[in-house]
Amino acid sequence: MISDTIVAPATALVKQAVAIIRLSGPDAYQLINKVFSKKVEKKENQITFGYIKDDSKVIDQVLIMSFVAPHSFTGEDVIEINCHGGVLVTTQIISLLIKKGARFANPGEFSQRAFLNNKINLIQAEAINDLVNATNETSLKFAINNLQNSNLHLIKKYRDQLLDIIANIEVNIDYPEYDGVGDVSAEELTEKLVSLKAEITRIIKLSKIGKIINDGINVLILGEPNVGKSSLLNALMQEEKAIVSNEAGTTRDIVEGKINLGPLTLNIIDTAGIRDTVNEIEKIGISKAKNEINRADLVLIVIDSSRELSLDTKKLLTLTADKQRIIVFNKIDLIDPRKLALTKFKTERIALISTVNNNIEALVNQIMESYYFEELTKNDSLVLVNLNQISLLEKVENFIKNAYNNIVNNYPVDIVNVDLHSAWYLLGDLIGENYDDNLLNTMFSKYCLGK
Numbered sequence: 001m002i003s004d005t006i007v008a009p010a011t012a013l014v015k016q017a018v019a020i021i022r023l024s025g026p027d028a029y030q031l032i033n034k035v036f037s038k039k040v041e042k043k044e045n046q047i048t049f050g051y052i053k054d055d056s057k058v059i060d061q062v063l064i065m066s067f068v069a070p071h072s073f074t075g076e077d078v079i080e081i082n083c084h085g086g087v088l089v090t091t092q093i094i095s096l097l098i099k100k101g102a103r104f105a106n107p108g109e110f111s112q113r114a115f116l117n118n119k120i121n122l123i124q125a126e127a128i129n130d131l132v133n134a135t136n137e138t139s140l141k142f143a144i145n146n147l148q149n150s151n152l153h154l155i156k157k158y159r160d161q162l163l164d165i166i167a168n169i170e171v172n173i174d175y176p177e178y179d180g181v182g183d184v185s186a187e188e189l190t191e192k193l194v195s196l197k198a199e200i201t202r203i204i205k206l207s208k209i210g211k212i213i214n215d216g217i218n219v220l221i222l223g224e225p226n227v228g229k230s231s232l233l234n235a236l237m238q239e240e241k242a243i244v245s246n247e248a249g250t251t252r253d254i255v256e257g258k259i260n261l262g263p264l265t266l267n268i269i270d271t272a273g274i275r276d277t278v279n280e281i282e283k284i285g286i287s288k289a290k291n292e293i294n295r296a297d298l299v300l301i302v303i304d305s306s307r308e309l310s311l312d313t314k315k316l317l318t319l320t321a322d323k324q325r326i327i328v329f330n331k332i333d334l335i336d337p338r339k340l341a342l343t344k345f346k347t348e349r350i351a352l353i354s355t356v357n358n359n360i361e362a363l364v365n366q367i368m369e370s371y372y373f374e375e376l377t378k379n380d381s382l383v384l385v386n387l388n389q390i391s392l393l394e395k396v397e398n399f400i401k402n403a404y405n406n407i408v409n410n411y412p413v414d415i416v417n418v419d420l421h422s423a424w425y426l427l428g429d430l431i432g433e434n435y436d437d438n439l440l441n442t443m444f445s446k447y448c449l450g451k
């Protein structure tokens with residue numbers, strides 16, 4: 001049982017209209033009543049007006065909101081003090097509460113308590129943090145979907161299915177032939193495993209895209225010199241961020257910019273034009289540009305529409321063949337688009353643009369389409385955007401795959417069940433059925449103070 005009472009500002013320590021101080025734990029009422037001008041009754045959802053006082057010295061005029069365990073965010077007795085939002089007044093009230101016996105909370109400790117008191121599961125806890133950190137509509141949608149309990153039943157369903165399979169294997173299979181006795185055959189079990197694995201694989205796939213969208217899409221602009229890469233960066237950002245000139249080899253270093261494009265966040269990376277050069281500085285720039293390919297989620301290969309496809313561009317196309325990419329034909333204002341040799345790109349996403357005319361809509365549409373997946377934002381979609389969550393799911397996927405192979409290869413039933421148990425257990429990790437204290441501390445420490 002948690003025995004101490006924690007306190008922290010729930011709002012930033014800056015000059016503002018009103019600040020909120022949160023107090024949570026078994027002594028919340030006792031503590032507030034040591035410093036408040038009136039008696040705060042232990043009653044739910046009350047707002048009480050009065051003064052915070054250090055003995056006879058009045059510190060502030062405040063509103064007290066009261067919650068009674070378990071009906072609060074943390075599941076404990078909670079008092080929220082809405083004080084005037086001065087830095088000094090807020091810190092004085094907190095110091096006073098600490099003097100009276102409260103402990104200053106660690107970052108994320110309120111949410112951690114909410115988890116420990118079964119008010120939220122770990123997916124919801126991660127979602128709270130993701131919600132606070134969300135910078136685009138899509139990631140906000142993922143977070144709010146996961147915060148509402150709506151898709152917890154999915155994980156529970158998968159766990160139940162696993163248990164069911166485990167039980168059936170134990171009861172119904174006449175080892176070592178795996179001939180079906182009773183009501184479930186080996187074929188039916190493998191079928192169940194296959195469909196379960198398919199569902200997990202689907203969630204992993206969606207989650208990986210979700211993670212990219214959540215973190216911001218790293219969009220790398222590549223192309224030979226002078227094709228208009230920096231002009232494109234500037235057009236996307238609607239700002240003269242990078243130097244543009246008609247001299248080939250203008251950009252030497254990496255230039256980065258961040259924008260929100262509708263529901264997406266793009267981290268745009270402009271690079272030095274790629275060509276054979278003897279200039280040492282330019283060479284460094286070119287090697288930097290190539291090194292960025294690994295980090296990129298999406299590569300824009302920019303081509304000057306008015307020129308023949310050069311060897312350098314062909315090399316770039318080969319170098320990025322495995323990447324998600326869009327072939328961008330810039331300077332379309334210089335030629336008749338019908339003259340473009342597009343057939344060799346017919347399996348690719350292409351966009352015809354003219355940065356000089358600020359006509360980049362075709363590219364914007366292609367980017368949006370690349371990351372538009374109806375399934376992603378459906379209310380009941382489970383999209384997990386944290387690396388640890390995704391890697392847990394991948395482990396689950398692997399254990400199910402192993403179990404399947406072992407059944408097919410007529411391995412002993414205990415071996416099959418070890419893998420299935422592991423998968424079941426790891427799904428429990430995902431929602432916090434089982435947890436490790438250190439892991440929990442690490443996880444919540446990335447939260448805001450007072451959260």
Ligand SMILES: Nc1nc2c(c(=O)[nH]1)N(C=O)[C@@H](CNc1ccc(C(=O)N[C@@H](CCC(=O)O)C(=O)O)cc1)CN2
Nearest residue numbers: 010020022065067070071072073074075080119128451
């Ligand atoms: N002032 C304030 N605003 C806040 C929060 C908070 O803790 N305090 N929140 C947090 O950061 C978020 C809201 N989340 C909350 C979640 C649960 C409960 C709560 O009291 N739950 C009770 C009662 C539920 C009900 O009445 O239906 C419960 O779960 O039993 C409060 C806030 C955002 N805004």
Ligand SMILES: Nc1nc2c(ncn2[C@@H]2O[C@H](COP(=O)(O)OP(=O)(O)OP(=O)(O)O)[C@@H](O)[C@H]2O)c(=O)[nH]1
Nearest residue numbers: 225226227228229230231245249250251273355356
């Ligand atoms: N006609 C026309 N000219 C363009 C267009 N986009 C860029 N340019 C011109 O092309 C030249 C090169 O543009 P930059 O954006 O500097 O090209 P870059 O690819 O960044 O070049 P490097 O940094 O040298 O690799 C400039 O003179 C631009 O004004 C376009 O859509 N149409």
Ligand SMILES: [Mg+2]
Nearest residue numbers: 229230250251
């Ligand atoms: Mg440039």
